Every structure is written in structure tokens, then in C-alpha cells.
Amino acid sequence: MRIGFDISQTGSGKAGCGYFAHALAQAMIEVAPQHDYSLYPSFGDFYFDPSMPTRNPYPGRSVSYGPCHATREAAQSFWARAEVEASLGAPDIIHSNNFWSPLQIASSRLIYTFYDLGFVVDPAWTTEANRLGCFDGVFRSAISADWVVAISEASRAHYLATFPHFPEQRIRVIYPCSRFADSSALGKRPKALAGISEGRFWLSVGTIEPRKNQRRMAEAYAQYLAAGGVDMPLVLAGGKGWLMEDFQSHLKELGVQDRVFMTGYVSDDELIWLYRHCYANLYSSLFEGFGLPVLEGMQFGAATLASTSSSIPEVTGDAAILISPTDTEGWAQSMVRLAANREKRDALSVAAVEQSKKFDWKRSAGDLLKLYEEALASPKRHSMV
Numbered sequence: 001m002r003i004g005f006d007i008s009q010t011g012s013g014k015a016g017c018g019y020f021a022h023a024l025a026q027a028m029i030e031v032a033p034q035h036d037y038s039l040y041p042s043f044g045d046f047y048f049d050p051s052m053p054t055r056n057p058y059p060g061r062s063v064s065y066g067p068c069h070a071t072r073e074a075a076q077s078f079w080a081r082a083e084v085e086a087s088l089g090a091p092d093i094i095h096s097n098n099f100w101s102p103l104q105i106a107s108s109r110l111i112y113t114f115y116d117l118g119f120v121v122d123p124a125w126t127t128e129a130n131r132l133g134c135f136d137g138v139f140r141s142a143i144s145a146d147w148v149v150a151i152s153e154a155s156r157a158h159y160l161a162t163f164p165h166f167p168e169q170r171i172r173v174i175y176p177c178s179r180f181a182d183s184s185a186l187g188k189r190p191k192a193l194a195g196i197s198e199g200r201f202w203l204s205v206g207t208i209e210p211r212k213n214q215r216r217m218a219e220a221y222a223q224y225l226a227a228g229g230v231d232m233p234l235v236l237a238g239g240k241g242w243l244m245e246d247f248q249s250h251l252k253e254l255g256v257q258d259r260v261f262m263t264g265y266v267s268d269d270e271l272i273w274l275y276r277h278c279y280a281n282l283y284s285s286l287f288e289g290f291g292l293p294v295l296e297g298m299q300f301g302a303a304t305l306a307s308t309s310s311s312i313p314e315v316t317g318d319a320a321i322l323i324s325p326t327d328t329e330g331w332a333q334s335m336v337r338l339a340a341n342r343e344k345r346d347a348l349s350v351a352a353v354e355q356s357k358k359f360d361w362k363r364s365a366g367d368l369l370k371l372y373e374e375a376l377a378s379p380k381r382h383s384m385v
Helices: 018-033 072-079 128-144 153-162 214-226 245-253 268-277 293-297 312-316 328-339 344-356 362-375
Strands: 002-006 037-042 063-065 093-096 109-114 147-150 172-173 202-203 233-238 258-266 280-283 304-307 320-321
Touching: 002 018, 002 072, 018 037, 018 362, 037 214, 093 362, 109 128, 109 153, 109 362, 128 153, 147 153, 147 362, 153 214, 172 245, 202 214, 202 268, 202 293, 214 233, 214 245, 214 328, 233 268, 268 293, 280 328, 293 304, 293 312, 304 312, 304 328, 312 320, 320 328, 328 344
Parallel strands: 002 037, 002 093, 037 063, 093 109, 109 147, 147 172, 202 233, 202 280, 233 258, 280 304, 304 320
Antiparallel strands: none
């Protein structure tokens, strides 16, 4: 097969969507080197990283790169062309991974990765520009994609509920997996946490933004301390997102600003250390397409308290304590009980490692390659109408 694959979000600052595309590309190249892979450093007009692919190359004899563009305007012009498919060499597969979806693909099978519709569930969770760009891409996929890859059963159900005209048999769940190949890695302590004892802090990983629910998590932490919970600091590990400019003021109002440590964006090594040495990983997100920090924490033995929302129970199975993301008191009391029960905490840690083994990139890559083969053996979707 000649596979055209969008890697536009896999640069050095990648988040969840970028990790999904990055790991799938690596795994496919490894398990099926007989195919030709053309990786697209730019894809569409929504997301643009001029440093790609120089910051994140993909080795392999069967790997080449599609067109690179120096400016967003050049990328927009290229991907808007009617003859873009021919300019790409008419690959068998064109796979979009960054929300944008082309409309003019006549022969190649267009595969679209669908992450989530959080920006529709609550518009206040993101900016207007991001909301419009994401919805435009998802809507275009509902018109033009031949197949859709959903990253969870919850996302698949939401897509079909939103776009009921899309053929149900042409949307397939392929789970993300951890970015970390070595489960024995020890990691490296972040410099910002030099004075914090191993095993004596709560951890919450995620970009600081409304959907990740750090505001309510801070409130739960304040209630936990007020209820006499063991005095362990709360570490928030994640880069600055949007619409949370008043978060530091919120911490001061709660009286916990001296007990909440914000690391900012952390390296992979630092994240591994945090997962290994936290007392428990707290993930209270209001809505997820998957919930990668939950899985990655479990891989390194983090006892887990997680949200009941959307896809997260698919990730945790029975290996976590699940709490409604809006139940602030429930979070506080669960933390109080777990802090006082080391045996329960250690049992959750063991269960977490076992649950994480159910997710494997090579398996996911194999499932994706089977989908590609099925897509090639099936007619284009527009020919079915």
C-alpha cells in the first residue's frame, strides 16, 4: 500500500492528538515496513508547524515526506488545490489526524481520526477560533471521509449521534496507547519539585484549561485539607492552555496557593517520575475522547482516581476509583479515605499496571492496517450514495 499519513501535530510540543499520530506512524513503520509511507508535515489549513518534520523525523527505508511549507499561507494554498490528490502522488490512503478534512479526494481512500466533540458539548471549554476550526473539520469529515477512526467507544457513539447519516459500519474504534515504550524507566525528578518527598504528593496531569477541570480539583483539594486529610501537596503537571488566566487568584481565594505546585510543561522523563512517585494520580476531566494521562499513569503504577465522564471508564476498567467530575465533595472524601488506607492505594497500583497492559501500539497499528486494507477493498463512500 501507498499510505499518506498526517504527522502535522507530532512536533516537539505535541499533545494528545499528536501523540496518537506519532505512535501509530512509528508502530506501522515497524510492523509493516513493506508498505510505502508518505508522511505529511503539513496537512490542511487548521494546524501548522513550520518546524516539522525536522524536529521529529521518522526513520525507515520506506518512509518519505510529503510537501513541506514555510508559511501557513503556502500550506493553505497547496491543500485547497483541486488537484491536491495528484500532487501527493495519488496514494492509496490519505489519513487525516489533525481535525482538518479535505473535500476533493476523488480516488484515494480518505481516513479521518475523530478524537472528540468537547468543543460542542460546552463551548466555554475552548476559544471561538479553536471551536470553529475543529467543528469545521469534523463536519467536513462527515461529508467526505470514507472511513472514520474513533479513539474510544464513547467517541464513536457521539460521532454517530451527531452525524446519523454517516455509515455506522465505516467507523472503527482504534485505541490510543501509552507513548512510553519502556515500562521500567525510572524518569527524572522535575527541578520544581526538589523539596517534595517521593510518594507524598497528589498528581493531576493535563493542560491547564476548563475542560480538564483543575478549578474544581483545587476546590476538592481545599476541602480535603479542611477535612483533615494527610498534608500532601497537589502537583498540577501541564502546560498553560486557555481561559484560565484567573486560576492563580482562585488558588489564593481557596487558601491553597502554597500547597499547589504547577510544573508547567514537563518532559517525558519528568512525567514518568511523577507517575512513579505520586501517592495517586487524579484525573477529574469533564470530557475526553480517550484520557491518555490515565493510561500512562497506570502503566507506571499510579493509583488512580478518575472521572466517570465519557471515555475514561473504558481506560480504567475496574482498576480505579471513579467519581463524577462535578462531585467536588466526592473527590475530597475519596482522597481522605485513600490517604488513610495505604493498603488500598497499593492494591490500586498493582491493578493499574495490569489494566495498562490491555493497550498496545503494535496491536492498534495492526488494526489500523487492517482497516486500510478493508477500505481499499471497498468502494469510495460517495459511490455508495
